[in-house]
Amino acid sequence: MDMPSLSRRDALAGLAASVALAALPAAAVAVPPTPAASLLDRLAWQLLELEPPEATRLGLDTGPHAALRGRLEDRSPAGVEARRGFLSQALADLARVPRGGLDDPTLTSLAVTESAFRTALDGMKLPYGVATIGSWRNTPYAVIQNVGAWLDVPELLDGDQPVRNADDAEAYLERISAMAAQLDGETVRSRMARERGLVPPSFLLDKTIAGLTGTLAEAPLPGGPLIGPLVRKAGTVPGPWSDRAARIVRSRVLPALERQLAELRAQRAVATDAAGLLSRPHGSEWYAWGLRAGTTTRRTPAEIHAIGIAQLADLQKQTDSILRSFGLTDGTIAERATALQHRPGIAFSNDDEGRRQIVAYMQGRIDAIRPRLPRAFRRLVKGNLEIRRMPLAQEAGAPAAYGGPGSLDGSIPGRILVNLGDPSIHNKVTIPDLVFHEGIPGHVWQGEYAQQLPLIRSILAFNAYSEGWALYAEQLADELGLYDDDPAGRLGYLMGLSWRAVRLVIDTGIHAMGWSREQALVEFTAATGLPRSNAESEVDRYCAWPGQACGYKLGQTEIVAQRDRAKAALGARFDLRDFNQAVVDGGNVPLDVLGGKVTRYIAMAKG
Structure with missing residues (x-):
């Protein structure tokens, strides 16, 4: 079921505390968001515009944001530059937010966002790689055995991409079509890196070439990684979806896959078996x-x-x-x-x-x-x-x-x-x-x-x-x-x-x-x-x-060290449930921010 056209914060508040909210007068519920909360929400949606598959994973590509369901992120050099621009402006906006009077969760969210954006921006200033924000898949290689549209798009289509009606099926086709540009964007970045002397290890390229070759063979098949999920998910949704998908794959996706495979083979021709970054340009810096x-x-x-x-x-x-x-x-x-x-x-x-x-x-x-x-x-x-x-x-x-x-x-x-x-x-x-x-x-x-x-x-x-x-x-x-x-x-x-x-x-x-x-x-x-x-x-x-x-x-x-610190500070008042709750409720944070969260938990537990 699609979520209503509310802000995500309002929707989650309703899910988490519906009984309590129902008992309150209407005036108590209609609390306007703080400037800090509004900024964080705006930055989140701007980030989802840059990373549309993330909106699908979270189930937020609905209502006024339904267009995100048919889009993919731009992995070309221009896409990387757009991310740089977003991060620079976001950091400037975050720096202008007054911190006085804000509650601890909001202060934490501001600190977390600023840390993530600054780290990502520093990475994007490097000579190659790093086209993601807030991701764990940081790599100097635009395409490799575990990174690239050739893997990510089939996984998205097979997993989170919904096909419940004709609009969903159209969005599915749009994403297949968008895959061609995404592949070409990666191929351009791979070629630029090769021209600068950055080539992945030969053994990684062998895996990547073998995988991409398999995808090329399977992609146009009715049960393949691009068309198969649509056939399975469309079910009773009337329409020639499989035929249309096959035409898009043959006319757009396969040529882009072939161009990417040609670039990978050009890399393999000059690759060595050196495994790490130490032997590569700017390797120690990266x-x-x-x-x-x-x-x-x-x-x-x-x-x-x-x-x-x-x-x-x-x-x-x-x-x-x-x-x-x-x-x-x-x-x-x-x-x-x-x-x-x-x-x-x-x-x-x-x-x-x-x-x-x-x-x-x-x-x-x-x-x-x-x-x-x-x-x-x-x-x-x-x-x-x-x-x-x-x-x-x-x-x-x-x-x-x-x-x-x-x-x-x-x-x-x-x-x-x-x-x-x-x-x-x-x-x-x-x-x-x-x-x-x-x-x-x-x-x-x-x-x-x-x-x-x-x-x-x-x-x-x-x-x-x-x-x-x-x-x-x-x-x-x-x-x-x-x-x-x-x-x-x-x-x-x-x-x-x-x-x-x-x-x-x-x-x-x-x-x-x-x-x-x-x-x-x-x-x-x-x-x-x-x-x-x-x-x-x-x-x-x-x-x-x-x-x-x-x-x-x-x-x-670090988590165990923080638990030991809490035990030493609280003695008999330490409770594993409370410590774990403080850590997990604080959300995904840098380790220095985690230390601050535990310090506040200890203070509260002491009364």
């Missing part, structure tokens, strides 16, 4: 920004590398103890962990039945944690969640799974999209912490709280907080007893922590110390015991998104 964006700290690569090594050593001691309890005493930790994952009753079959069982096991872990959540939170959200296989074209360059919340009105559920291309990467060791991280009480759960904040806060994301929270969610699952009778799951939890700790070592090793891909793969498998195919997907992701992988463990480490 990586410093990538770490800043990915961690919301100013920690140096050397500091981050040392933190990873120290945490990994402690985690591997705990992992060794559990492996010995399974009778696995000979070999490295990685060898023993791998052996356990192949035992009968732990692994799933490498076929469609195994894929079905994987999804069912994931759902079972979500069902198990739901009744325990009142022990960790004062106020529960719904946790609207479904588990689905990610689009096939995406699987080769994607992680094991990823997740996030659904639309604001609940019509689109939150999702865990699971990579089932190689079922062997999933088993009863690896699945529990994965679903707690991506789903509940991780990304999907935290995202539903964030959606109750002003619209701008639902759009902007800080990798260190969101991924740090998701990793902290795995810790909460342990503290709530989910592993008490599941030693295999506990092993997976510790392996997952090791995985995130070794990311600090590998990401900095690749981009600041000149590590090769093979050296990174050896370090990853030795630390985690995960399969080679998983290792390759992970390491290649670090090569494509420099700095992003460091946000997980640094974010979780």
Whole structure:
């Protein structure tokens, strides 16, 4: 059902407190927004104009904003310049807002928005890359194995794009048509980067070329990634939608895909196997920004590398103890962990039945944690969640799974999209912490709280907080007893922590110390015991998104440090539910803003 033509703030207020509002006189409800609130709302809608798919994801492309449903963002150099202009003006407007008399949530929202916009603008001043605002997919490469319209548009069409009537079907066709210009914009930026000496690693280009070639072959098919979702979703909506979509794909999209493929092949002709940014023009400068964006700290690569090594050593001691309890005493930790994952009753079959069982096991872990959540939170959200296989074209360059919340009105559920291309990467060791991280009480759960904040806060994301929270969610699952009778799951939890700790070592090793891909793969498998195919997907992701992988463990480490600080300050008055509620209610924030939120929580708890 479409949302009415209200501001998003009014709509959320009605959803969150309808009973209380109904009991108040009309005059008490009609409170005009403050200048700060009005500015934040205006900036949010301006940002959605620049990023129309985000409006669709949030379910806000309705009423006066319905035109957003048929548009895509401009990824050309002109589109990047438009974002720069928006950010510069927005920062000037934010600087003029008087702070006196504003409440804490509004002050936090202003600080969060200013931080996100300034970081994004600094990134867009770099010689290449970074065409997004408030996103975790920061990359110097306009098109690579896990970035580009060739992936993003099919995922949008298959997932969040609604087709309930003829207008929706027309919007779907408009988005397919707009894909051609988006592809060409990326191709221009890729060519400009190549001319400046920036070329991705050869092994990433090989994956990208293979994926794009597959998309070219599948795109014109009735069941392909562009036409198939329309056929499935249109259902009883009368009209020649499939035929019209096929004509657009053949006449516009395929030529643009071919032009992009030609550029990627030109890059491959001059590419090397150097994995990181250290060997690329402006690489150190870009990586410093990538770490800043990915961690919301100013920690140096050397500091981050040392933190990873120290945490990994402690985690591997705990992992060794559990492996010995399974009778696995000979070999490295990685060898023993791998052996356990192949035992009968732990692994799933490498076929469609195994894929079905994987999804069912994931759902079972979500069902198990739901009744325990009142022990960790004062106020529960719904946790609207479904588990689905990610689009096939995406699987080769994607992680094991990823997740996030659904639309604001609940019509689109939150999702865990699971990579089932190689079922062997999933088993009863690896699945529990994965679903707690991506789903509940991780990304999907935290995202539903964030959606109750002003619209701008639902759009902007800080990798260190969101991924740090998701990793902290795995810790909460342990503290709530989910592993008490599941030693295999506990092993997976510790392996997952090791995985995130070794990311600090590998990401900095690749981009600041000149590590090769093979050296990174050896370090990853030795630390985690995960399969080679998983290792390759992970390491290649670090090569494509420099700095992003460091946000997980640094974010979780900071949340735990803030919890320890609160415990020390409050003593017997500390309550886990209140701390968690303060952190999750504060929304997605940079880590320094998180510290301020906890300081205010401590003061309130002391009375």
